[in-house]
Amino acid sequence: MAVTESRYLPEFERPLPNQTVTLGAEAVLSCHVAHLGGYKVGWIKSDSKAIQAIHTHVITHNTRVTVRHFGHTVWQLIIADVQREDEGLFMCQINTDPMKSQVAYLRVVVP
Amino acid sequence: GGSLAGSESGPLFDSTTERNVTVLVGRTANLHCRVRYLGNRTVSWIRHRDVHILTVGRYTYASDQRFTIVKSRPTEDWTLQIKFTQARDAGLYECQVSTQPHRSQFIRLNVV
Numbered sequence: 695m696a697v698t699e700s701r702y703l704p705e706f707e708r709p710l711p712n713q714t715v716t717l718g719a720e721a722v723l724s725c726h727v728a729h730l731g732g733y734k735v736g737w738i739k740s741d742s743k744a745i746q747a748i749h750t751h752v753i754t755h756n757t758r759v760t761v762r763h764f765g766h767t768v769w770q771l772i773i774a775d776v777q778r779e780d781e782g783l784f785m786c787q788i789n790t791d792p793m794k795s796q797v798a799y800l801r802v803v804v805p
Numbered sequence: 806g807g808s809l810a811g812s813e814s815g816p817l818f819d820s821t822t823e824r825n826v827t828v829l830v831g832r833t834a835n836l837h838c839r840v841r842y843l844g845n846r847t848v849s850w851i852r853h854r855d856v857h858i859l860t861v862g863r864y865t866y867a868s869d870q871r872f873t874i875v876k877s878r879p880t881e882d883w884t885l886q887i888k889f890t891q892a893r894d895a896g897l898y899e900c901q902v903s904t905q906p907h908r909s910q911f912i913r914l915n916v917v
Binding site: 733734736738740742743744745748751753754755756757785787789790791793795 | 846847849851853855856857858861864866867868869899901903904905906907909
């Protein structure tokens with residue numbers, strides 16, 4: 695793969711915070727990355743290993759999942775109409791060598 | 806239940822592929838994943854040791870140049886090729902199809 699030449703390797707700017715979301719609401723996980731360059735951000739549910747998205751492409755056929763980004767810094771995974779089965783660990787990863795990752799727990803509460 | 810004919814059955818994994826692969830250190834490992842009735846779904850490979858996404862469709866996401874996806878055109882085989890294998894490559898690999906919920910086949914790689 696082609697990777698843009700850069701003086702700095704990508705790194706996470708801040709931790710991926712755990713989230714508590716009410717059943718049926720929207721969950722937004724935000725991954726903050728500095729110096730992304732030509733590398734790409736990927737999202738995977740780390741407990742079930744279900745790939746969610748790579749860069750701007752949603753991979754899962756779960757129609758409630760979308761991605762959004764602000765510049766090359768903020769990369770978001772958005773889960774609409776959160777269900778009980780969405781609860782678990784989500785990982786944001788960058789395809790550096792070695793790979794860099796951080797995880798957050800999404801808790802779903804029933805009102 | 807789906808309304809499209811065939812959507813209930815596919816995609817399906819070819820169960821005859823090797824689930825336990827042993828390779829000599831330094832040699833190339835080929836992990837096969839044959840999927841029938843893929844439709845518009847994506848085949849991906851994941852390394853369980855660190856939950857690293859390695860390939861997605863024909864795209865190799867991992868920057869480690871030893872990893873490539875080999876998709877031979879007439880076949881339904883999505884082969885993960887690992888060159889110059891090292892002891893740390895040993896472990897569980899997952900071939901995943903992007904249905905909802907996803908479907909997976911697991912291969913254990915032994916490096917001796």
